[in-house]
Amino acid sequence: MSIFSLLFKSNKPKQETKTLQQLLDMLKQSSDFANVQIQTGNYHVSIFYFDSLVDPKLLQQQVLCHLQQELPKYTSFSIENLQQIIPIQRIEVTQDVATIETKLLKGFAMIRFADIPDCCALVNLASENLGLRQNNESENEFSVVGPKVGFVENIGTNLHLLRRQIVTPNLIFRELTLGTVSRTKIVIAYIEGVVNEQTLETVLQRVSEIEFDIVFDASLLDQLLADNSSSPFPPFVSTERVDKAIYALVEGQVAIFADGSPYVITGPSTLFDFFTSPEDYYLPWILGSFFRMIRMFGVMFSVLASPIYVAVLTYHYEMIPKDLLGPIIFSRSNVPFPPILEVLFLEITIELLREAGARLPTKVAQTLGIVGGIVIGQASVEAALTSNILLIIVALGALASFTTPIYKMSNTIRFIRFPIILFAGFWGGLGIAFAICLLLIHLGKLQSFGNPYLVPLYPFRAKDFADSLIRSPYQMTVKRPSYLRPRLLWRYNPKKAKQKKDIDE
Amino acid sequence: MKRALYFILVVTFMLAGCKSSRIVDQVQIIHAMGYDWKKGKYVGTAIYPTFRQGPMTKPDILTTESSTTYDLIPRLSSKSALPIEEGQLRLVLFGKSFAKKGITEIVHSLARNNKVGMRLQLAVAKGDAERLLRITAETTLSDTLYLSNLIEQNIREMNLPNTNLHIFLYNYFGKGRDPFLPYLEKKGNFVKLEGLALFKDGNYVGRIDLRQSFLVKLLLDETKNGVYQIPISKNKKKGRVLLENLFATSQYSLRRGREPIIDIHLRIRASIRDYPTWLDLPNKKEFQLVRKQMEKHLNKDITALISLFQKKGVDPLGIGDFVRSHTRHWDEKSFYKGYRHLQIRPHVNVDIIQTGIGE
Known part of the structure; x- marks a missing residue:
């Protein structure tokens, strides 16, 4: 092991602090790196972006159009005021070359004024849905009853699907970037106040410790996160069904999304989790x-x-x-x-x-x-x-x-x-x-x-059998499974649920 | 640690070849085995099915002679193309002469054999076991399981008390009880069940007929089947009624004293299946009359049966065992010395539950 680590160390490319000009020179080697120069009024503006990542419509309608029309009206214009003329959210002004590099590679456009060449504005023009499927029916985990919405390859859509059903400020998304080459966006979702802190810490630590080049799919994470990677049994449930992921979150589990993967990992899982179908709950x-x-x-x-x-x-x-x-x-x-x-x-x-x-x-x-x-x-x-x-x-x-x-x-x-x-x-x-x-x-x-992994069976937890071998009626599954050690044991108030409201009263 | 694990793994898989496999279509599975004693030699007969001509099976027979019972099966193997396996044995049939000589050796061997099941049937044949097995193999019956099915059917539906190897061994080794076995006889091209063969210490000592075996069945344990014919008379008219047992229980009780008395309370819930036309059963008076006569008759028959057992000195009902369970320091020898004169009183109570459809 020590020999290998030495080898890896010597092969590692040296991280040098580049200047902006060096970065641009390097990026210019690619044919899809575009550079637009415009002269409006007194201002000479240059825009840099990747043709293949940027939505051309956004660029034309929101950026070029506004720059050409609004800019001549100002006599003195500072780059910080760009937000006032370009109707795109979260315009960032920075001098940090590393940030500029990653943002450019994510589909941002870099706007620079000729008089202050070091300060750049980064505008998000990424075309989110370019090349991705629109159809989000769950194909592999089919269920006759119940919603058929499934996750897609776009992480933004996936998070949106979650937020739509878990309407609480306690739903927390934590974002990370993984992969030395792919720079994949990873989101860890959990419900604050329900999830066990120790579990969450384990998950965050494990995810942040991953060292990999390209994260193709969430199933790669599944293997990289596994406690015992030489087991034939999958360590975590990975699902493409929205309802299943939501149910796992509500029970007190953690969900891990990876951009570009229609599958979500939920964990900690037990053996029985792999044999439950959402249909069990709809029947x-x-x-x-x-x-x-x-x-x-x-x-x-x-x-x-x-x-x-x-x-x-x-x-x-x-x-x-x-x-x-x-x-x-x-x-x-x-x-x-x-x-x-x-x-x-x-x-x-x-x-x-x-x-x-x-x-x-x-x-x-x-x-x-x-x-x-x-x-x-x-x-x-x-x-x-x-x-x-x-x-x-x-x-x-x-x-x-x-x-x-x-x-x-x-x-x-x-x-x-x-x-x-x-x-x-x-x-x-x-x-x-x-x-x-x-x-x-x-x-x-x-x-x-x-x-x-074998929990209600071993270690034996008699009370958690309510939703394992059999799917007990809902009044018996008011409590979250205790083996997940959730911070809030009750899912909802059972007393309110029991009240039968009579029409006569 | 890891090296030891690998070693165990390798050794176990290499040793796996040492266990001889018995692939189901590469052994000769025998279904019934017969034992005879003829002219100073033991004769063993095995009957096995052959499955090679379509779904119909063809029974085949192998016989061999030997001077001991031990090497009968090895000797059969020397006549067979495939190794003989007794794991599916359903019936062991003893010839009468063999049974008289004693079946102890075979029983001991069966008791220790881990291949045979405890639901194996044992039976005694009048004459040769071989001849009976040949009938089942060669005549129109042509079924290797004919005899064992016949015995099981009669236990389930008719007058035969429950028997199999397990019950036989319990009676054989148990103190204060003697074993009994079904008794079969050749009738033309068929085999007929003719009652029970009685044993004393592994030797055949006599037999009772099928009617009496119904009484044994009643006296042994709870039963739900069996039929019994009882003569009936009214105003000098004579006839018979056929009683069908629906549910019968027997209860033994011991009255201690210088001369102990055993009372057997027998309660039969029965239906009358057939009766003479002159009998008017829906009439309450006649109904009671039939009931009384039935009880009286059954009492008489049971008393006769028990005195027969006492005369022969056999105890298939396990009365000795019953007394043992109620006495401190029970001694087998002294009990059976007085067994002949032991007073055993049956008390039969018949409940006629139904008499068929009628007004």
Whole structure:
């Protein structure tokens, strides 16, 4: 480690204090760096900006137009008064070269008067929505009931979406810049007075300590912020749904936005957070709980079905019910492989289909799904490469893994099946038990922003089960989960909610 | 620390090859096993299904002889293409001569075998076990599970008391009780259940018929099924009624003294399924008459059954065990010395709940 740090140190470019002229000379090397000179009245004004970052309409209508019309009216004009003629908010006047550099690179225009060449005004002309999609429907986390608004690649829009629903001055946005090359705007959002201070401190510290060049997506942050980066389990929920992010904030979690990413990271998360869908809250609690339990069962089935098939057929034929023995032996009688190879073959086929389906254009992917699912499945059974029963089990397992609402978690579930299959193939039922023990040990050790990952289960918090395995009715979830240690335990006044106002009174 | 972990990981995966796998389609799964004693030699018969011709199974039979019971299964293996596995064994059938000689060795081996399930059925065949198994394999029945299904069906719906390996072992090893097993017989091309075989210390000592086995069923534990025919008479007219047990409970009580008395209170909630046309059951008087006659008759039959047990010196009802649970310093030997003359009084109470649809 020490050797590497030495290497990095020696490679680091030396930070020199540039003069404004040096900066401009460097920027002029780019063909999109424009320089407009205008002469109005007694004033010689030069405007510098990046053509590719600036909105030309703003430049023409708000800056050039006003400068040309208003400036000749003044006899003496100081640069500080620019705000009075240019109708654009927050015009900054500075001499600091570093600020000028970053602002220019963010889409600001630099205005300079010839008589005071050192003092520059920075006008924000950045075209916020240039090259970004307008459509903000949440595509990957779909829900039939409830709002369909999702986050987009523009951080301004995302923050706006949050502010619209959390109407309180306690919603705080803290801005940071990350990435030595990308200079990405990162916003940490939380509700003051609810969020635990220690958690917030951890988050702020972790984010500010990140050293990286380009932050492409929030999922990069997800990995960089993780407590244990070599775990297959995602440490934080990342969602593109506005309602989910808002719910997390209200519970006392912290949300992290990155510019250019439609996903928001919320944390500290627990394992159960990955299996809750916003739809659980939009349906009556009985239905919500039922579907949540189906989802949990789906996960268990998806992880364990094919390992159990391998274990039972390889080692524990005693366990097969007598009516199932015939069909199983019959369907396997012509298969030349041992069960473990049979399962691996089919599981990898399904993974290939999934991977191919995700890479292909939507319209082709549908056809591929049908071709792969039906034709390959049926053909491999008829060619006696796999048994009928296994085909059903593997297909159901794949289907069940799709019920997980968070995509990252469903990837994890896809993955952890394979080591368990190997354990089952080598050691049978004992191997499965062993693998599950390892999994539980790992989950028990995991942390998310210093919070235990397996919390209401371990450490056991009986009261927080209200919204974990089942989605309890709203009068039972008045309190925020205690494992987040929120500063305000009550979400709203339960006494007021209980009052039934009668029309007769 | 890390190195030790890697070492364990490598070793465990390398040792994984040492466990022999038994892939389900590469073993010969036997469904029933028969034991006989013929001409001074033990004969073992195994019946197993073959699944190779479509969904229909074809039963196959393997037989072998040996001078001991231990190497019957290894000897069967020497005749088979695939290794023989007894993990799915559903029935062990003993020939009568074998049962008379004693089934102790087999029972001990089964009790220690971790592959076989405790719901395995044991049974005794009149004549050869092999012949019975051949019937199920070769005639129209053609089902490897025929005999075990037959026994289970009769336990569930008819007169056979609940039995399986677990209950047998409990009766066999338990102090103050003797085991019993279903008794099967060949009838033409079919196999018929003919009652219960009684055992004393692992040796066959006699049998009772299917009617009596219903009484054993009533006396042993709570039951919800079984039928029993009872003769009935009124004004010199004679006939029979068929009683169907809906729910029966038995309660034992011990009156201590120099000559202890055991009272068995039996309460049967029953329906009368069939009765002669001259009987007018909706009539309250006749109803009571039938009830009284039924109770009297059942009392008589139970007394006869118990005295049969006492005469043979077997205790399938576990009366010794019951007395043991109510006496300090119970001694098995001295109890069974007096078992023959022990006074056991049944008190039957029949509740006729329904007699079918009618006015």
